[in-house]
Amino acid sequence: MSKELKHKLKVEPYPYQRDGILFGLQKKRLMIGDEPGLGKTLQSIGIVDCANAYPCLVICPASLKINWKREFEKFTYKNALVLDNSTRTTWPYLLRMGMYHVAIVNYESLRKYFVWDIKTNGTFRLKDVVFCPEKRYFRSVIIDESHRVKDPEAQQTIFTKGITTGKPYIVLLSGTPVVNRPHDLIAQLSIMERMTEFGGRSKFLSDYGQKDSDLTELSRNLYDKCMIRREKKTVLTDLPDKTRVDLYVDISNREEYNIAENDLRRYLEEYTECTDVEIRRKMRMKALVKFMTLRALSAKGKIKQAVDFIKTHLANDKSLVVFCSYHDIVDDLKKQFPKAVTITGRESLVEKQAAVDSFQGGHSKLAICSIKAAGVGLTLTASSSVAFVEFPWTYADCCQCEDRCHRIGQKENVTCYYLLGEHTIDHKLYQIIHNKKSIANQILGTDDDVPTDQLYFDELVNSFMDYGRD
CATH class of the missing domain: 3.40.50.300 (P-loop containing nucleotide triphosphate hydrolases)
Incomplete structure (x- = not known):
């Protein structure tokens, strides 16, 4: 990309990372599918910071919560808060008062911090979930290892979809966005609010869910609309x-x-x-x-x-x-x-x-x-x-x-x-x-x-x- 990136990050991103940030600022709701080790974290933080899309919510694996806090505070001038029992009732106040700009939660705790009630027993859908009103505070959501929400029926996927709906900036990170089959993309595209651009779920499955589907066309559409992906071998000169x-x-x-x-x-x-x-x-x-x-x-x-x-x-x-x-x-x-x-x-x-x-x-x-x-x-x-x-x-x-x-x-x-x-x-x-x-x-x-x-x-x-x- 030729456009110059103006940022206030504490570090200077590599050229391909600048391209990723610019792509994110342009698309707003996107997936960064770079191979592991290429700095998807920095790029997503750069998108949020350059867009000033705070407060930001990070949804990530439990083992990476503290790392996300450290990375936000290493790369930006913002404070990040890991949601835990000590902040279970105070985190909305801390965000509202500007004491923290980023909240970090693991997948398994989404229900604990963001769901008030589920209006049915057993299996439920998004319409059955009552979310806490504080979720409206967030202007951006980063979803790390987003292939964890590839199953549309899974609770974590439903909670993630409910939290992200209507957010100006939604950034999914995954080194393997398609784990087994094109079907894996449906929930992730829905979370990005991009499903309509592919004609909806039924058309997506009709176009790309068959054995003889043209996956080259799917790849082209993904890169054009909402995904950027680089491999290590293509950017080794930067690393x-x-x-x-x-x-x-x-x-x-x-x-x-x-x-x-x-x-x-x-x-x-x-x-x-x-x-x-x-x-x-x-x-x-x-x-x-x-x-x-x-x-x-x-x-x-x-x-x-x-x-x-x-x-x-x-x-x-x-x-x-x-x-x-x-x-x-x-x-x-x-x-x-x-x-x-x-x-x-x-x-x-x-x-x-x-x-x-x-x-x-x-x-x-x-x-x-x-x-x-x-x-x-x-x-x-x-x-x-x-x-x-x-x-x-x-x-x-x-x-x-x-x-x-x-x-x-x-x-x-x-x-x-x-x-x-x-x-x-x-x-x-x-x-x-x-x-x-x-x-x-x-x-x-x-x-x-x-x-x-x-x-x-x-x-x-x-x-x-x-x-x-x-």
């Missing part, structure tokens, strides 16, 4: 070789985690006050064990959100490599994704190679790996996406894991997702790792003659104590 995305997620075991965190904090206060070298050395080892326990609890608490994230990613028909530290985490994920291959160090060499071959050959879309067993020596370039449910202690080891996908044979930009527990040790540890890129030694080294270990540990202690006082 860095590797992109890191920090995804902050809620943990499910907050009470258990807080008990362990308070115990560690009390112990570190004793440690910092101790002046005896020998006692301090022994206390340091015990503190390391407590740090390990805290990390394990954070990982345990992220399982539910990790499963949601993985399902969301796989729904885009893209392969994924997931890294963990503890076998328990690997096993929990394997239970949820039995078709995944695992590389954990518990397999024989033959089994390990078979897992790699299955993944590289496209027979399995998900590889669940332990950091120690799969962090070096393997090629997993069938995926251009890496996710860390847990992460190593050092930057060098992070790179080693990332480079299972980011290596010779990889033809796409690699996106590395770090799932970080909100308000946990993850944040400070991750910050230290990436601030201290020169540190290659493991923090668990017990030799006090190695200065990097001691310095790393001291910085971890100081950061943790400072974090507790924030």
Whole structure:
């Protein structure tokens, strides 16, 4: 597109992202179908911000709520609010007073926050739903992973349709808008209020729902009326070789985690006050064990959100490599994704190679790996996406894991997702790792003659104590 984009975003979008924002400003009710990793989030935020279409409602998977809040506040000068029990009754007031400009809700909570009543028992339709009047506040709605509302009969689809009706700006995001068949587009086109442009539901099915339908014509009509889609291979010149995305997620075991965190904090206060070298050395080892326990609890608490994230990613028909530290985490994920291959160090060499071959050959879309067993020596370039449910202690080891996908044979930009527990040790540890890129030694080294270990540990202690006082 030749038209110049005037914006007030805090970042400068890539050229193809500017095109996406301009397309959205022109169409207003649209779908961004770019492949994962191309920045659909930034483009949708850019559309809303450039149009000043606030307040904005974001409907997204549960694992991405905190990330959407952070992204809005990173890219714009607006405040975003995640809807939860603490704001269940106050969010309309907070929006009306201008204290927040964006509200974020997950699909499963639409009924909780936006539906007053359903005037029938059992199966219902849109006309049976009584929505709360506050939904009128929103001038724009962003629907992330919109293929989740492809079923016209599903409750979440009905609620989403009711919330979006009449909104000036409606932006759907999906790397796979058509999951199985053209029929999948009907509900999404209806939500965009575009169905009449295709002649209505009956004509759409007549034109495109048959085995011999001209899907080339459907594609042309979609791109002309309401959809923009780019693949990584077409915009590689705009992209860095590797992109890191920090995804902050809620943990499910907050009470258990807080008990362990308070115990560690009390112990570190004793440690910092101790002046005896020998006692301090022994206390340091015990503190390391407590740090390990805290990390394990954070990982345990992220399982539910990790499963949601993985399902969301796989729904885009893209392969994924997931890294963990503890076998328990690997096993929990394997239970949820039995078709995944695992590389954990518990397999024989033959089994390990078979897992790699299955993944590289496209027979399995998900590889669940332990950091120690799969962090070096393997090629997993069938995926251009890496996710860390847990992460190593050092930057060098992070790179080693990332480079299972980011290596010779990889033809796409690699996106590395770090799932970080909100308000946990993850944040400070991750910050230290990436601030201290020169540190290659493991923090668990017990030799006090190695200065990097001691310095790393001291910085971890100081950061943790400072974090507790924030």
